[in-house]
Amino acid sequence: MTKPAILALEDGSIFRGESIGADGATSGEVVFNTAMTGYQEILTDPSYTRQMVTLTYPHIGNTGTNPEDVESDRICAAGLIIRDLPLLASNWRRTDSLSDYLQRENVVAIAGVDTRRLTRLLRNKGAQGGAIVAGDNASEEEALRLARDFPGIKGMDLASEAGCKEPRTWTQSVWTLDEGYGEAPEKRYRVVAYDYGIKYNILRLLVSRGCEVTLVPARTPLGEVMAYNPDGVFFSNGPGDPEPCDYAVEALKGCIERHIPTFGICLGHQLLGLAVGGRSEKMKFGHHGANHPVERVADGTVVITSQNHGFAVDEKSLPDNVEVTYRSLFDGTLQGMRLKDAPVFSFQGHPEASPGPRDVIPLFDEFTRLMDEHQATQAAQ
Numbered sequence: 001m002t003k004p005a006i007l008a009l010e011d012g013s014i015f016r017g018e019s020i021g022a023d024g025a026t027s028g029e030v031v032f033n034t035a036m037t038g039y040q041e042i043l044t045d046p047s048y049t050r051q052m053v054t055l056t057y058p059h060i061g062n063t064g065t066n067p068e069d070v071e072s073d074r075i076c077a078a079g080l081i082i083r084d085l086p087l088l089a090s091n092w093r094r095t096d097s098l099s100d101y102l103q104r105e106n107v108v109a110i111a112g113v114d115t116r117r118l119t120r121l122l123r124n125k126g127a128q129g130g131a132i133v134a135g136d137n138a139s140e141e142e143a144l145r146l147a148r149d150f151p152g153i154k155g156m157d158l159a160s161e162a163g164c165k166e167p168r169t170w171t172q173s174v175w176t177l178d179e180g181y182g183e184a185p186e187k188r189y190r191v192v193a194y195d196y197g198i199k200y201n202i203l204r205l206l207v208s209r210g211c212e213v214t215l216v217p218a219r220t221p222l223g224e225v226m227a228y229n230p231d232g233v234f235f236s237n238g239p240g241d242p243e244p245c246d247y248a249v250e251a252l253k254g255c256i257e258r259h260i261p262t263f264g265i266c267l268g269h270q271l272l273g274l275a276v277g278g279r280s281e282k283m284k285f286g287h288h289g290a291n292h293p294v295e296r297v298a299d300g301t302v303v304i305t306s307q308n309h310g311f312a313v314d315e316k317s318l319p320d321n322v323e324v325t326y327r328s329l330f331d332g333t334l335q336g337m338r339l340k341d342a343p344v345f346s347f348q349g350h351p352e353a354s355p356g357p358r359d360v361i362p363l364f365d366e367f368t369r370l371m372d373e374h375q376a377t378q379a380a381q
């Protein structure tokens, strides 16, 4: 027996459908993601904390779920909104159906929604506060009240909570058909990664390039990070607004001053923008998908990228020592930068590509190249 579920938006829109997850209520910012595959990686991406995701691809759940295609140890999205959950979930790695997975993880989710209408609405009006209520007692009034009570992501520091609470090491390497997730190759670089809700595939790609990776909690002072004697420092993706994350901006400024090889992805990129004195701003509906064309400014090459962000760094606010390396071909917003006077660079989209295309994975090799140079300079001293 299916149970009813209701989605309400702060603008008063109501969508009725059926519950495919836990009973109960949830609220958050509603964003649309255009990726056709990768729903499990999307749900477990910590950057979706306090956001409810609607997927524009109509059939979600076709391949069920498995314990491997995860980007963290839990579902982080506040809710899921889809058009259609197929009756059959089929894949050789499948251990659960999407619906069982959502229920086990206690996540409220709704199917049977006209996701085209919803997405057009979000595109026109911008990301909206919303709420899903699910179960036999679901009421429109409650959904509307919760949707309107959601205060919005702007100004929210969620990055200090989403990551690890204690330092920890990471050893899992990338997934291959023969071996599954493999063991680390020989270690050549010591990397400390600030964990604001880091996606696992970033860690796997670092490990597969010979990095010995230590994760540290968001508020770890840079002095403690330096005690690891790192060859490079990584600033992770993460949820919420970058602007209130002054602790992270401080740490990044310290890396720039010390000329440590530094790489930032998504939230890490936005923190770099703030650390050099730039501004971040909330976007209308953000970038969430797996097919976003981005231009590499140096040679005009187009790369197809995975994206998940609702804030952006305003290019006009950047000082002269910043070189713009990538721009979105959808809306011209800043997608990548490097400093001309320090081994520090960042990317707004998701080179770790999980889910998504792998065109910008070579940015991880750029990081190891900077660490090679740094090691050579240190050895010469």
Ligand SMILES: NC(=O)CC[C@H](N)C(=O)O
Pocket: 047, 236, 237, 238, 239, 240, 241, 242, 265, 266, 267, 268, 308, 309, 310, 311, 312
């Ligand atoms: N994936 C991310 O790191 C997202 C960064 C930030 N929370 C944003 O929405 O823009």
